[in-house]
Amino acid sequence: MVRIKTGNRAGRRLLQAMVAAVLLGPGAAMAALEWNLQSPVTPIAQQIDDLHTFIFWICVVIFVAVFGVMFYSIFRHRKSVGHEAHQFHENTTVEIIWTVIPFLILLFMAFPATKTILAMKDTSAPAMTVKVTGYQWKWNYDYLQEGFGFYSNLATPTAQIENRAPKGEHYLLEVDNPLVVPVDSKIRLLITAGDVIHAWWVPAFGVKQDAIPGFVRDTWFKAEKVGTYRGQCAELCGKEHGYMPIVVEVKSKDDYAKWVEAQKAKVAAAGDDPNKVWDLKDLLARGEKVYAGNCAACHQATGKGVPPAFPALDGSKVVTGPKAVQIKTVLNGVERDGKPTAMVSWKQLSDTDIAAVITYTRNSWGNQTGGTVQPSEIKVARQ
Amino acid sequence: MSSIPHDHVAGHGEGHEEHAHHPAGIMRWITTTNHKDIGTLYLWFSFTMFIVGGVMALTIRAELFQPGLQVVHPEFFNSMTTLHGLIMVFGALMPGAVGFANWMIPLQIGAPDMAFARMNNWSFWLLPPAAILLVTSLFVPGGAAAAGWTLYPPLTIQAGMGMDLTIFAIHIMGASSIMGSINIITTILNLRAPGMTLMKMPLFCWTWLITAYLLVAVMPVLAGAVTMLLTDRHFGTTFFNAAGGGDPVLFQHVFWFFGHPEVYIIIMPAFGIISEIIPTFSRKPLFGYASMVYAVAGIAVLSFLVWAHHMFTTGLPTAGLLFYMYATMLIAVPTGVKVFNWLATMWKGSLTFEAPMLFAIGFLFLFTIGGFTGLVCAIQPIDVQIQDTYYVVAHFHYVMVAGTLFAFFGGTYYWLPKWCGRMYDEKLAEIHFWLSFVFFNITFFPMHFLGLAGMPRRIPDYAQQFADWNMVASIGAFGFGFTQLLFFYTVVKCIRSGPSAPARPWEGGTTLEWTVPSPAPYHTFETPPIVK
Numbered sequence: 001m002v003r004i005k006t007g008n009r010a011g012r013r014l015l016q017a018m019v020a021a022v023l024l025g026p027g028a029a030m031a032a033l034e035w036n037l038q039s040p041v042t043p044i045a046q047q048i049d050d051l052h053t054f055i056f057w058i059c060v061v062i063f064v065a066v067f068g069v070m071f072y073s074i075f076r077h078r079k080s081v082g083h084e085a086h087q088f089h090e091n092t093t094v095e096i097i098w099t100v101i102p103f104l105i106l107l108f109m110a111f112p113a114t115k116t117i118l119a120m121k122d123t124s125a126p127a128m129t130v131k132v133t134g135y136q137w138k139w140n141y142d143y144l145q146e147g148f149g150f151y152s153n154l155a156t157p158t159a160q161i162e163n164r165a166p167k168g169e170h171y172l173l174e175v176d177n178p179l180v181v182p183v184d185s186k187i188r189l190l191i192t193a194g195d196v197i198h199a200w201w202v203p204a205f206g207v208k209q210d211a212i213p214g215f216v217r218d219t220w221f222k223a224e225k226v227g228t229y230r231g232q233c234a235e236l237c238g239k240e241h242g243y244m245p246i247v248v249e250v251k252s253k254d255d256y257a258k259w260v261e262a263q264k265a266k267v268a269a270a271g272d273d274p275n276k277v278w279d280l281k282d283l284l285a286r287g288e289k290v291y292a293g294n295c296a297a298c299h300q301a302t303g304k305g306v307p308p309a310f311p312a313l314d315g316s317k318v319v320t321g322p323k324a325v326q327i328k329t330v331l332n333g334v335e336r337d338g339k340p341t342a343m344v345s346w347k348q349l350s351d352t353d354i355a356a357v358i359t360y361t362r363n364s365w366g367n368q369t370g371g372t373v374q375p376s377e378i379k380v381a382r383q
Numbered sequence: 384m385s386s387i388p389h390d391h392v393a394g395h396g397e398g399h400e401e402h403a404h405h406p407a408g409i410m411r412w413i414t415t416t417n418h419k420d421i422g423t424l425y426l427w428f429s430f431t432m433f434i435v436g437g438v439m440a441l442t443i444r445a446e447l448f449q450p451g452l453q454v455v456h457p458e459f460f461n462s463m464t465t466l467h468g469l470i471m472v473f474g475a476l477m478p479g480a481v482g483f484a485n486w487m488i489p490l491q492i493g494a495p496d497m498a499f500a501r502m503n504n505w506s507f508w509l510l511p512p513a514a515i516l517l518v519t520s521l522f523v524p525g526g527a528a529a530a531g532w533t534l535y536p537p538l539t540i541q542a543g544m545g546m547d548l549t550i551f552a553i554h555i556m557g558a559s560s561i562m563g564s565i566n567i568i569t570t571i572l573n574l575r576a577p578g579m580t581l582m583k584m585p586l587f588c589w590t591w592l593i594t595a596y597l598l599v600a601v602m603p604v605l606a607g608a609v610t611m612l613l614t615d616r617h618f619g620t621t622f623f624n625a626a627g628g629g630d631p632v633l634f635q636h637v638f639w640f641f642g643h644p645e646v647y648i649i650i651m652p653a654f655g656i657i658s659e660i661i662p663t664f665s666r667k668p669l670f671g672y673a674s675m676v677y678a679v680a681g682i683a684v685l686s687f688l689v690w691a692h693h694m695f696t697t698g699l700p701t702a703g704l705l706f707y708m709y710a711t712m713l714i715a716v717p718t719g720v721k722v723f724n725w726l727a728t729m730w731k732g733s734l735t736f737e738a739p740m741l742f743a744i745g746f747l748f749l750f751t752i753g754g755f756t757g758l759v760c761a762i763q764p765i766d767v768q769i770q771d772t773y774y775v776v777a778h779f780h781y782v783m784v785a786g787t788l789f790a791f792f793g794g795t796y797y798w799l800p801k802w803c804g805r806m807y808d809e810k811l812a813e814i815h816f817w818l819s820f821v822f823f824n825i826t827f828f829p830m831h832f833l834g835l836a837g838m839p840r841r842i843p844d845y846a847q848q849f850a851d852w853n854m855v856a857s858i859g860a861f862g863f864g865f866t867q868l869l870f871f872y873t874v875v876k877c878i879r880s881g882p883s884a885p886a887r888p889w890e891g892g893t894t895l896e897w898t899v900p901s902p903a904p905y906h907t908f909e910t911p912p913i914v915k
Contacts, residue, residue, distance in 0.1 A: 034832065034833075034836035034837075034848045034849065034852070035832035035835065035836065035852075036832070036835050036836065037768060037835050037836070037837075038836065038837055044764075045768075047764065048764045048765055048767065048768055051762060051764055051765055052759065052762075052765050052768075052835075055758070055759055055762060055765070056759070059755040059758065059759070062755075063751065063752070063755065066722065066723075066726065066751070067748065067751075069726055069730070070726050070729065070744075070747070070748075073726070073729045073730050073731075073732075073734070074729070074734060074744070077665075077729065077730065077731055077732050077733070077734055078733070078734045078735070078736075079666070079733040079734060079735045080735070083731070083732075083733050083734070084733055085665065085666040085667045085731070085732045085733035086667065086731040086732070087667060087668065088667075088670075088731075089667070089668040089669065089670050089671070089672065089728075090670070090671060090672075091671075091727075094727070095671055095674050095720070095723075095724075098719065098720065098723045099716060099719075099720055102715055102716050102719045103716055106712045106713070106715060106716070109712065109758075109762065110708070110709060110712060113708065113762045113763065113764055113765075114705060114708075116764040117701065117704050117705060117708070117763055117764060118701065120764060120767070121701045121704070160451070161451060161452055161844060162451070162452060163451040163452070163453065167450060167451065167847060169847070170846070171450060171846055171847050172450075172844060172845065172846045173846045195537065195541075196536075196537045196538040196541065197535060197537070197538070197631055199696060199771065201839075203768060203837040206764075206767060206768060207767070208696045208767045208768065208770060208771075209696060209698060210696050210697045210698060212625075212631055212632060212697065212698070213537060213625060213631060214624070214625020214626060214630075214631070215625060215630070215631075215632070215698075217697075217698035218698075219698075230846075231837070232837075232839050232842075233839070234696075234770070234771040234772070234839045235535075235771060236461070236530065236531045236535070236538065236771075236841045237538060238461075238529075238530075238538055238541070239457045239458045239461065239529075240457060241457075241461070241841060241842060242457065242839075242841075242842030242843050242844050242845070243457075243844070306456065306458065308524045308525060308543075309458060309525050309526065309543065337617065338619060339540060339616060339617075340540075340541070341541065342541055
């Protein structure tokens, strides 16, 4: 039902756009549909936008001129109006002209483009630096000077993706923890990846940089307007490539300072004591969240996985067998024939998170082992 | 296949009947060393792969008809985009071009056959096993390759055995291409009729000669890249793994050193076909023949110097960005020369608009749009916004589909009378053109908007603001797909029941193939013609 309703809405919008196009001319219709670069909020994005407009119009003028000539020829030099073919087939002067003129036009284009490239590549003197790490399939932001960091996951509910609930306004472009930065400040990003190549892209900033595992690249932006800006991973990175959005909140400098304080307080409060003994209920509640954020993409919320690529946890021998084997699997990942598989190492999670998620998988769906795994056991297993 | 001319058609007074002995039935096709038979095999293989790759494209467009997941799972979606790309490039477009080369190069240079007739047979028969490897990889554990046709590691290192089948398929197709190219180079350099100097050759032969050199140069590079992938996957090497001292970006450099010349490999035979069709239907010699040859050669040389424009967002140094941007922009100059020359050929001609000419004009118009968007992509700062978006998808379909595929359609209608001795149904062919032209633009033009507005490519699901144009594109895609059934019908109808074609069905045709009867006898030019 939901799907059909969405279709009708989209269809109606399309129809409106088409009618508008016929009645009001292309300009009015385009207002209803996305058809150009997103509004720039950084000086670089503005330059890119101007550059695109400039080159677009040069191309339009050349196109109209060249194909004006072709259509003139098509209408006037056709056999059916009795036109006799001339037999010329060379003219050195003309050929030199149409080699040289395009070359000069290219110089015109290259000049502003060069200026923009030089500006884009200048990452010197930033106000602050954030390290961005791409993972399958989420982003991690590390505030290097402030000493905290967090993961940023897709926040769109699965029900919306599977058409069981109406889609929200920011469908697929919403995250649990956005990157937060101050306005009017040069933010330098150090970009890398933990598994495969990703690309960090926010169109309104004019920034797209591949995140390459094992290498760190840098780029920068300086947002000039407070607001929320959305982008997506732009390099195919596997199954959930379409589901790792980027959201950046640009705050005023005061708001940003407050946010940093709140963030630091939260980190201090949330610091788990690895020696604390948890009861089953609390571990299950914590584990469910950790599972949804890290495991469900492959193993699915139902625990059934997507065999054969992503095995089921429900009824799995590893999950229902000895604890030590499962802890080792989660900490070290799985290798097959000496090469890593999609089950990567999760040792970047805290002892408490790993203990919680293992407890959760051992006591969910059809798995009823009954026991808990405590953070202290993970701590020992790490050594 | 029964309509392909053999013994009974040799009665056109050429006295070839005693030479036309060959096995009948399936053995004829398996053992054939005849360039016309092999050309036919290549063309049917290409069409079959075009349909297979087309079904995959429609699976993609069905999933993208609306936001949300409706038709396939994301992993299968990724396999579809990957196999669609590989099958169209290596299964449909490249073998299609070799099919035209096999049929037409000997006829256009007055040669009795290809230089290496047995190797010609082997080059073709390598292709079906490669295609089977690719298609059956869908059914192995872990599914088919799903890392995009560009096969970037480390994603390809994670994949299941479908990736290994893909790697072997690429090795086999590469071997086939290299053999085909050596054959074409040798044929053109050694078997031209007396008097046919290189600068008197039809332009189709020139573009293929240069294409063949490109293929020999770059297919081994691709083979090297995928072999390194294979050893990284199974034998513990770390060419592309930083943990072992390698670099994932190294693969991209090696791949695109193959990949950029590859896109010219795909377009240049199409340039050749267009350069045959436009003079014929303008009833005028090709304008600027010599500059056309130099332009193709210039594009070929430049194609080795621009590969990193596919990698503008990997974090190249400033000097690298500037070099690759300037070099890429330069390609607009020889490409512009070609477009201007084609227009000058039409200028003051005596134009008629049969189906081949319609496809040639459609090619000119849409390929030029693809050329302009290519120029936009070449400007590195703009490319930062549109790299890996639907803008790029639009750009390369304007050159691959409206460019190469339209040229193949035009070439098919142009030479069908020569191939099977019968005329196609002009009205159906013109409907085929107009439907293809309209649906092509409905499919791919909105993708420019999607890319500019920020929709990444290779995603199975998208945000709401992209919904309208995606729906338009999907409608166009199904229209375009079903239109090609009309192409199939038109060609089959021509082969089975078209009216007989004269030796020279086109008034403006001046090249050597129009001097032999239609259909072309099984053996032609056993005594070389004299070219003045």
